[in-house]
Amino acid sequence: MPKYILIGLIVVIATFMIMNYWPKLQETTKNKAIASIFVIIAITFVLVLGLLFI
Numbered sequence: 349m350p351k352y353i354l355i356g357l358i359v360v361i362a363t364f365m366i367m368n369y370w371p372k373l374q375e376t377t378k379n380k381a382i383a384s385i386f387v388i389i390a391i392t393f394v395l396v397l398g399l400l401f402i
Contacts, residue, residue, distance in 0.1 A: 370378070 373381075
């Protein structure tokens with residue numbers, strides 16, 4: 349149970365930090381961050397599909 353509270357606090361604090369610092373970032377840094385998020389999502393999708401078909 350305490351780990352779920354800790355995970356919730358981390359998500360809330362991370363969201364606040366992203367919202368606070370996102371406008372201050374340069375455009376190239378924003379583009380790299382968005383691109384890396386999409387790459388992580390794509391890799392996760394491929395891994396999940398691979399595990400489902402094994």
